[in-house]
Amino acid sequence: MSQTDFEVQIQQKIDSKTKPAGSLGMLEHIAFQIARVQQTLSPELIKPHIVVFAGSHGIAREGVSAYPAEVTAQMVLNFLTGGAAINVFARQQGIELVIVDAGVDFVFENDKKLVNAKVGAGTRSFLSAEAMTAEQCAECFDKGAYIVQNIRKTGCNVIGFGEMGIGNTSSAAVIMSKLLGLPIADCVGKGTGLDAMQLENKLSVLQNALTFHAHVGNDPLQVLQTFGGFEIAMMCGAMLEAYRQNMIVLVDGFIASVAFLAAFKMNDKILDNAIFCHQSDEKGQKLLLQKLHANPVLQLNMRLGEGTGCAVAYPLIMSAVAFFNKMASFDSAQVSQKTTS
The missing domain is CATH 1.10.1610 (5,6-Dimethylbenzimidazole Phosphoribosyltransferase; Chain: A; domain 1)
Structure with missing residues (x-):
């Protein structure tokens, strides 16, 4: 070209x-x-932001995570009190951090530091039902876009995306499998730190879910509605809006990359604005980056999520602009x- x-x-x-x-x-x-x-x-890089979307997953009840589902809400509270890794790294780099309740199964007190965009109290288990309704999926996209529009009004032109949701590596693995036509085994990793037996169970659960939803094709909206989390769908909508606003889009690890993949399937031009901040240690992301012909800035064997890869890579992105x-x-x-x- x-x-x-x-x-x-x-x-x-x-x-x-x-x-x-x-x-x-x-x-x-x-x-x-x-x-x-x-x-x-x-x-110029102006007023950098990282948005962390949080959501509870019904699939977490199927034994696919090493942590209980209530950790999602507990970690949101940790974000709000400034104690998580993303808080530390964002403060270090002078990045504004925005925490979003996209659909956590918990009632948070009125905390001005939390953006309430709750679509529901967590998704259904996609092992035996669609994770969300078409209306809920559309609501995720609308709210994600609205959040980015408000951030853009502050003058911000560079925005990173992270997530929190126990069970969301399972959701992301199935979405990746569907959107890229890959065997689920190629997309599934250890998530929060599963042992070999737990990983085998996770793979079995996800294969059964794919069999149950065999009628679902590769339309990104249908795939998100069937297998997604509220935080993944909302992030996808937010990424598309960030592209519409001509912002630099910083993509974190596996979950964020899968949300990006769905956005890419809706508008492939979003790739022009995307910087993939690191190659996650989660199995599927390396293959996903290859499919997108994307080169990650860092490879630090991280797999935490939360947008931490965006924050850690940001000084290097600043260096590129500075030189x-x-x-x-x-x-x-x-x-x-x-x-x-």
Whole structure:
């Protein structure tokens, strides 16, 4: 594919910096991408946000997680009091953190730090029913878009997405299997830390669920309605809105990447704005990134979720913009360029 005139200008600016061509590796690709999205040779990252969507899953009752379902609500409370990993990393990087109750099976007190977007008190178990109704799925998309619209009004132009929901690696694995036409065994991982026997049970449960819903095709909305979590569907809607608002979209690990996959199936142009922050240690994400031809910024064997990969990668993304804007050129620094034979 030929480059546009503006893309040529971006590459020329990168290549004119006082360094061997390509020597900043992936930072050069990130700088190019952000300049192209923002259509400027002076890109900026303004008021970064990470949104963490939380939801309870009916499938968690089927023994697919090493943790009980009530941990979802307990972790939301931990987020609100600032004690989780994402709180620590977001504070460290000066990132605004937004916690969203997309559908947790718990009644939270009126806490101004929590965005109440509750669609229901958790999904149904997709082992024997659709996880949500079509109306609930549509509500997730509307609320996700609305949340991003409000964040955009603050001036934010870079937004990361994370999640919390015991059982949501099961949901994500089935969604990935359906949307990519892959065997479920290729998509299922240890989640919260299952042992071999628990993993075998998880795989069996998900295979049975796929058999029960054999009539479901690969339409992303139908797949989300059948197998999704409220937080996954809401994140998908939020990602699509972030693209519509021309924001830089920071994608976290496995769950967020599956939400992104659903968004990509609805609008493949969203890939232009997406930076995949890390390759999760959860089994399915490496394969998913390969299918999307996406290169993750980091590989740290993380599999926590919460948007932690976005927060940890953000300083490197800032570095990409910084070198593009502030590094001297060969001409301005009066440095001789590479000799040609």
